[in-house]
Amino acid sequence: MRYLTIALAKGRMAKKTMELFEAIGIPCEEMKDEHTRKLIFVNEELKVRFFLAKANDVPTYVEYGAADIGIVGKDTILEEGRRLYEVLDLGIGKCRMCVCGPSEAEDKLRHHELIRVATKYPNIAKDYFYNKKHQTVEIIKLNGSIELAPIVGLSEVIVDIVETGSTLRENGLAVLEEIVPLSARMVVNQVSMKIEHERISRIIDAMRKLLNSQTDQ
Numbered sequence: 001m002r003y004l005t006i007a008l009a010k011g012r013m014a015k016k017t018m019e020l021f022e023a024i025g026i027p028c029e030e031m032k033d034e035h036t037r038k039l040i041f042v043n044e045e046l047k048v049r050f051f052l053a054k055a056n057d058v059p060t061y062v063e064y065g066a067a068d069i070g071i072v073g074k075d076t077i078l079e080e081g082r083r084l085y086e087v088l089d090l091g092i093g094k095c096r097m098c099v100c101g102p103s104e105a106e107d108k109l110r111h112h113e114l115i116r117v118a119t120k121y122p123n124i125a126k127d128y129f130y131n132k133k134h135q136t137v138e139i140i141k142l143n144g145s146i147e148l149a150p151i152v153g154l155s156e157v158i159v160d161i162v163e164t165g166s167t168l169r170e171n172g173l174a175v176l177e178e179i180v181p182l183s184a185r186m187v188v189n190q191v192s193m194k195i196e197h198e199r200i201s202r203i204i205d206a207m208r209k210l211l212n213s214q215t216d217q
């Protein structure tokens with residue numbers, strides 16, 4: 001039997017994702033060791049391999065079939081635009097993609113002024129402003145601490161993730177428009193879905209059952 005390979009996004013969702021896999025009988029104990037420099041973890045008995053990758057790279061591994069299954073945020077799926085099947089909403093890492101800024105930016109947004117938009121998600125921002133709102137904007141790609149941009153005058157607004165809203169509040173910014181709700185999703189390689197249909201379906205079903213039982217409680 002070939003190994004089934006599962007790519008998990010490093011970072012804030014990794015621990016919860018591992019707990020979900022453990023709860024459906026696919027443990028990844030070794031991976032929980034924060035000090036390990038090992039990148040791939042093999043469960044010989046189940047013929048399953050896990051690896052932790054940079055979130056942005058998870059859809060790439062899955063599209064090319066280097067991973068059969070991936071767990072990654074909807075934000076990353078939308079931004080990367082890879083060919084894969086999105087099969088399940090895991091309901092963890094819930095947040096929203098929003099246009100945010102100081103209240104002064106609200107009028108400029110409403111009047112379709114040519115504004116600058118700073119973001120880690122240029123494709124999501126482009127799709128929202130160009131295709132959904134038919135509004136011309138200048139998009140500036142940043143890699144983190146996006147809330148800084150309107151404060152120091154780099155841009156009028158930002159497109160970024162909002163979870164509790166405290167980063168915005170502490171920096172005198174607010175949500176101006178909501179783009180899309182986000183959460184972690186299970187994605188599957190399109191060929192794997194055919195050749196490993198039985199094993200992958202079993203994992204999807206077990207995960208769905210677990211999530212339903214959690215929401216019932």
Ligand SMILES: Nc1ncnc2c1ncn2[C@@H]1O[C@H](COP(=O)(O)OP(=O)(O)OP(=O)(O)O)[C@@H](O)[C@H]1O
Pocket residue numbers: 009010011012013054055072073074075076093094095143144161162163164182183184
């Ligand atoms: N408050 C939040 N901020 C950022 N991401 C969140 C938040 N809540 C949930 N998420 C989800 O967690 C995913 C991973 O976020 P994380 O902060 O671990 O990595 P990242 O900031 O995207 O990566 P990196 O730090 O390597 O640039 C996001 O893609 C998103 O789907």
Ligand SMILES: O=P(O)(O)OC[C@H]1O[C@H](OP(=O)(O)OP(=O)(O)O)[C@H](O)[C@@H]1O
Pocket residue numbers: 143144145146147160161162163164165166167168
């Ligand atoms: O609404 P909140 O609960 O405040 O969460 C939202 C913040 O969290 C994320 O940043 P992250 O911590 O990933 O750091 P980064 O800015 O370096 O990406 C996101 O980019 C927001 O800044």
